[in-house]
Amino acid sequence: MKPIELGRMRVHKVHEMDSPTPLLMNLPGVTAEDITRMRRWYDAPGEIHPDPEQCLMTFGVHSWVIELDGKRILVDACDGNHKNRSIEAVHQLDTDYLGNLARAGFQPEDIDMVMCTHLHFDHIGWNTRLESGHWVPTFRNARYVFGQKDYDYFKANPEGEAVHFEAFQDSILPVMEAGQGELVEADFCAHREVGNGVWLEPAFGHSPGNVIVNAQADGAPAIFWGDVIHHPIQMIRFDLPFAFDADPAAASRVRQEVMARAADEQIMCFPAHFRGTSAGHVQRDGEHFRYDWVRE
Structure with missing residues (x-):
């Protein structure tokens, strides 16, 4: 795209892959009625079917690169290559x-900062790459920039988080050992100041230390919400627990709050897993929400 x-800000998308999984x-808990409502504004062939049992939840996996004031900030680092995963x-x-990164206009050495909304495997993988067996x-x-709360949680190898601990070992620890990692609190300001720069905001629930990245620079505000919302169906069923939510009740509450703010303030949204152009705006739709994608 x-x-x-x-x-003053320019945002680029760097695609890694599309990953389809069964929606249910x-x-x-998603019903046929929910699917019918979503299909009024999102009906991807091969993914969405009137019967929820036949629907896929296809994740678009990508990074965003923010260009601002001569800085290049990469948000979320996808899955990574050559990594042993239990999935x-x-x-x-x-x-x-990396080819897609180059086609967006960047080489790895051009990136000044990497920000991870949380430390799940599909947001940290390209933090590292394999060179001479290391x-x-x-x-x-x-x-x-890594959130302190998530770092402490995954470092302890918590029960039920095996795939994320695998990623922690090969995609977080080598960065810390190289002296390039910084542990920050969930309200960290990464560039300039809140309202005129790039800053974090707590969004705990999907992971213990989950955050969103906000950015604004003499223009419309932007939000990089990571995994607060994975798929358009959650615009309608924001109440349902998602499989990887650490605290489903908190994640649901944050999901609804973020959508309400994005709709009411007409924030430009940059989801981590929406397909197509991915970027767009949340709109209110009665008691639910809908999404309008930016067109190519």
């Missing part, structure tokens, strides 16, 4: 992510 310009495996669909990937930081000139 073409870069999106918002005042991730979001049990077969992302085990030993070999994608053209994991080294992919973005050698970057300062990597």
Whole structure:
């Protein structure tokens, strides 16, 4: 997709892969009525079917690169290549992510900062790459920003989080050992100041330390919401627990709050997993919400 310009800021999408999974495996409780409502504004062929049992939840996996004031900030680092994962669909990937980064206009050494909304495996993988049998930081000139709360949680190898601990070992620890990682609180300001720069905001629930990235620079505000919302169906069923939510009740509450604010303030949204152009605006739709994608 073409870069999106918002005042002094320009945002680029860097695609890694599309990952289809059964919808009800991730979001049990979705009904045919919910699907009918969503299909008024989202009806992807091969993914969405009137019968929820036949629907897929296809995740678009990508990073966003923010260009602002001469800085290049990469938000969320996808799955990564050549990594051993206990989930077969992302085990030993070999994608053209770095080629897509180059086609967006960037080499790894051009990135000044990497920000991870949370430390799940599909948001940290490209933090490192394999060189001569060792994991080294992919973005050698970057300062990597990791939330302290998630870092402490995953470092302890918590029960039920095996795939994320695998990623922690090969995609977080090597960055810290290289001296490029910085642990920050959930209200950290990464560039300039709140309202005129790039800053974090707590969005705990999906993971213990989940955050969103806000950005604004003499233009419309932007939000990079990571996994607060994974798929358009959650615009309608924001109440349902998602399979990977650490605290489902908190995640649902945050999901609804973020959508309400995005709709009421007409914030430009940059989801981590929506397909197509991904970027767009949340709109109110009665007691629910809907999404309008930016067109190519």
